[in-house]
Amino acid sequence: MTLATGLLRVEQIMGTAITIDLRDDGVPVAALDEAFASLVRADARYSTYRPDSEVSRLGRGEMVLADCSLELRQVLTLAEQLRVDSDGHFDVRHRADGALDPSGLVKGWAVEEAAWILDQAGARNYAINAGGDIVLRGEPEPGQPWRVGIRHPLLAEAVAHVLELRTGAVATSGTYERGEHISRPRAGDGSRDWLSLTVVGPSLAYADAYATAGFAMGHPGLAWVNRHDGYRAYGMIGNASGVRWIEGSN
Amino acid sequence: MPKRGVISALLTAIGVVLLINFKTPSQQGFAAFNRQTVTGTTNTDGTASAGGTPPPTATVPPTAAATPTTKTITGPAISYFFGTAQVQVTLENGKITDVTAVQLPNEGQSAWISQQVAPILRSEVLSAQSAQINLISGATYTSAAYRQSLQAALDQARA
Amino acid sequence: MAAIPTTLARVPMPRTWRLKPIDVAALLVGNGLFIAAMWWRHGGLDQIPTPGGPFIAAGQLTALLGTYTALVQLVLMSRSPWLDQLFGMHRLAAWHRWIGFATVWLLLGHGAFTTIGYAAIGHTSPIGELWLLLTTFPYVLMATAGMAMLIAVGVTSVRIARRKLAYETWHGIHLYGYLAIALATAHQLVVGSDFMHDPVARIYWISLYVAVAAMVLTFRVGQPIAISLRHRLRVANVVTEAPGVVSVYLVGCRLEQLAVRAGQYFVWRFLTRDGWWRGHPFSLSAAPNGEYLRLTIKQSGDYTRLLQQLRPGTRVFAEGPYGVLTGARRTRPHLLLIAGGIGIAPLRALLEELPVARGNLTLLYRASDWDDVVFRDEIDHLVEQRGGLVRYLVGRRGTREMPTDPLQARALRRLVPDIGRRDIYLCGSIQMMEAVEESLEILRVPPAQIHTERFSY
Numbered sequence: 001m002t003l004a005t006g007l008l009r010v011e012q013i014m015g016t017a018i019t020i021d022l023r024d025d026g027v028p029v030a031a032l033d034e035a036f037a038s039l040v041r042a043d044a045r046y047s048t049y050r051p052d053s054e055v056s057r058l059g060r061g062e063m064v065l066a067d068c069s070l071e072l073r074q075v076l077t078l079a080e081q082l083r084v085d086s087d088g089h090f091d092v093r094h095r096a097d098g099a100l101d102p103s104g105l106v107k108g109w110a111v112e113e114a115a116w117i118l119d120q121a122g123a124r125n126y127a128i129n130a131g132g133d134i135v136l137r138g139e140p141e142p143g144q145p146w147r148v149g150i151r152h153p154l155l156a157e158a159v160a161h162v163l164e165l166r167t168g169a170v171a172t173s174g175t176y177e178r179g180e181h182i183s184r185p186r187a188g189d190g191s192r193d194w195l196s197l198t199v200v201g202p203s204l205a206y207a208d209a210y211a212t213a214g215f216a217m218g219h220p221g222l223a224w225v226n227r228h229d230g231y232r233a234y235g236m237i238g239n240a241s242g243v244r245w246i247e248g249s250n
Numbered sequence: 251m252p253k254r255g256v257i258s259a260l261l262t263a264i265g266v267v268l269l270i271n272f273k274t275p276s277q278q279g280f281a282a283f284n285r286q287t288v289t290g291t292t293n294t295d296g297t298a299s300a301g302g303t304p305p306p307t308a309t310v311p312p313t314a315a316a317t318p319t320t321k322t323i324t325g326p327a328i329s330y331f332f333g334t335a336q337v338q339v340t341l342e343n344g345k346i347t348d349v350t351a352v353q354l355p356n357e358g359q360s361a362w363i364s365q366q367v368a369p370i371l372r373s374e375v376l377s378a379q380s381a382q383i384n385l386i387s388g389a390t391y392t393s394a395a396y397r398q399s400l401q402a403a404l405d406q407a408r409a
Numbered sequence: 410m411a412a413i414p415t416t417l418a419r420v421p422m423p424r425t426w427r428l429k430p431i432d433v434a435a436l437l438v439g440n441g442l443f444i445a446a447m448w449w450r451h452g453g454l455d456q457i458p459t460p461g462g463p464f465i466a467a468g469q470l471t472a473l474l475g476t477y478t479a480l481v482q483l484v485l486m487s488r489s490p491w492l493d494q495l496f497g498m499h500r501l502a503a504w505h506r507w508i509g510f511a512t513v514w515l516l517l518g519h520g521a522f523t524t525i526g527y528a529a530i531g532h533t534s535p536i537g538e539l540w541l542l543l544t545t546f547p548y549v550l551m552a553t554a555g556m557a558m559l560i561a562v563g564v565t566s567v568r569i570a571r572r573k574l575a576y577e578t579w580h581g582i583h584l585y586g587y588l589a590i591a592l593a594t595a596h597q598l599v600v601g602s603d604f605m606h607d608p609v610a611r612i613y614w615i616s617l618y619v620a621v622a623a624m625v626l627t628f629r630v631g632q633p634i635a636i637s638l639r640h641r642l643r644v645a646n647v648v649t650e651a652p653g654v655v656s657v658y659l660v661g662c663r664l665e666q667l668a669v670r671a672g673q674y675f676v677w678r679f680l681t682r683d684g685w686w687r688g689h690p691f692s693l694s695a696a697p698n699g700e701y702l703r704l705t706i707k708q709s710g711d712y713t714r715l716l717q718q719l720r721p722g723t724r725v726f727a728e729g730p731y732g733v734l735t736g737a738r739r740t741r742p743h744l745l746l747i748a749g750g751i752g753i754a755p756l757r758a759l760l761e762e763l764p765v766a767r768g769n770l771t772l773l774y775r776a777s778d779w780d781d782v783v784f785r786d787e788i789d790h791l792v793e794q795r796g797g798l799v800r801y802l803v804g805r806r807g808t809r810e811m812p813t814d815p816l817q818a819r820a821l822r823r824l825v826p827d828i829g830r831r832d833i834y835l836c837g838s839i840q841m842m843e844a845v846e847e848s849l850e851i852l853r854v855p856p857a858q859i860h861t862e863r864f865s866y
Binding site: 254 | 554
Binding site: 151 | 384385386387388
């Protein structure tokens, strides 16, 4: 049995690069394998870019909800809860063609699943970064927290802010991804918009969804996220001449 | 044979030899094409040195016994329209000292992208390493697969 | 040595093949279609909707077809006896000319389309893109050098340019065509979209090259070397037949085993200091007899002037035999031989060899001057021996002795009333042959009965 000693592995899944940085001694490499395998399975199930995924097939009407996996049904139930909670700012059916796109929720869900696999294998100190959505546990070095840089929304490769965390999830939504992937289910006038919104909390699935909804809401979104127990939002506003980091009160 | 014929045959032979010896960057191997070792901060100008290293595998355990402070991390191989890009980052004492392309599409129509894109991204990266960061949250660029792979490698770059 | 041997030794006839012209055409066209289909199957058409797609697709197709036609060029000029017997060198050379221009245009198109297409994808200017293509794509620089050579070959072959160039210069430039095709090969296999990822396509492409190379090497190099080693031809004697006209007698080993027919020619390379690098076609002017080969050469340039001074013992390289002016083309029992000037040479050989009954043979020998008439004694003797008829049409048109063209249709019909039922063998200058062919057309002689050999093309 090969033990993982301070392993770092990166794989391309779900259209993005997913990194697992494992800082523990004594965790079997097989756990890493299995963690990645679970992500691949999630990709197959939820990806809207794969015509054969469960989500695509459901969206095309080739499957009914009752035939879908338990997991997908759970995701969709959660999605409905969040839709109501966010007054419609988070809606997995908001694509222009009405197609089902739960990817904002799904990635977080899948990464948490992978983190759980590592937990079961005895890992206590690791970081999973799925294209900017992060699950953290423990410490990178004894006595030091994970330092998470929040990418500058306008300057390539620059870091606007650094958060220090131990165990938790970090998700950031912004318009500086390819195109505007945050399509707004509800129109806003854009004047009180965020450049990016980062949410920290215990679950990546919720952090992801809250970041998406909070971003779409504009300025009120920050307070809305902070109303949820255990979750905090940080936003960035500004333009090319300057960017400000906003933290909520309480 | 008239002198003219001899001269043109000779010139042709020289020309052909020169043509055969002309090597494009991708033919010279990645080592020459992108390897520059930089200690310190940001500049990436410098002459290319010869000699290559075998491409590393995707999982690299930093062996604590051998070189405790040098880590080489390989990003994932990202496929995009023109081929596959894969990036390797070398760290010494937690500082990025080198960024190289393990794989860049160098066949046919994508060679020019590799030559164009890679050096630019490289200098950008090496200038962003001041903050001692473990990982970065934010959306990843998908406009260049190089960037994705690099992003991932960079995420774990600073310890 | 000018005596005619009274017994003709039997030399073997050159082999004939069952191929028909349509077979060759089908093979060449079929291969071309196959290549286009391969491109289509690789997804050539699917690229068209993408940015720059139509240009890239056009660039690929022109590359494939342009290279294929370049290879066809080599095949046409490989001096393969198969192609020679099926079509005749003159026709092969005419096609070579037209296909050559097509090749240059296709490859120019390939360069332009590919550059524009990639520039569109990469959002660079075409010039910038061209620079990238040359400096960062493997083997493209040498392929471009090859294309420049092909353009030079094409430009110098345009009639206007060709007329201004010495034959040696034109021919020297033309030889760069081989180098051009060789230089382009590497980039096709390494960067060519149809070959990069498809090993079967690569094998097919390479086998095309191998087949063409084998043809060229066999017939242009291997065969002459084989003849030389086997027969060791050398000059035995040079005899002046008339002012400016010499006969060269060649002897060698086992000449009775050298397969050649009367009426055929070889491309001869006399291994002298100045002559070894040039080859010229000359017909045998005596039927092959197993003892010697006789060529008769009229001085018309500095090369042929040199040949007047050939020394006995000079070694000779022979490429061939070629020529369609042979008994293999016979269709009828009656024969008419029409010679113009030095064109008498192959007809003099045919006069010896062609089987014909008494009274069925007529020879018309057209010359401007009695000084230009060669082999008079031999001809008279042979004609009498075979019960034929010879008419010497000597003089310049428009003079008192010859007020009209004796080869006009009306005149021909008077000379040979039954011309319509004869096999006609014709050899002379281009103008003379064209004039006679025109007359024969007026006289409604079926084309299948007219056999010609042209030596300049």
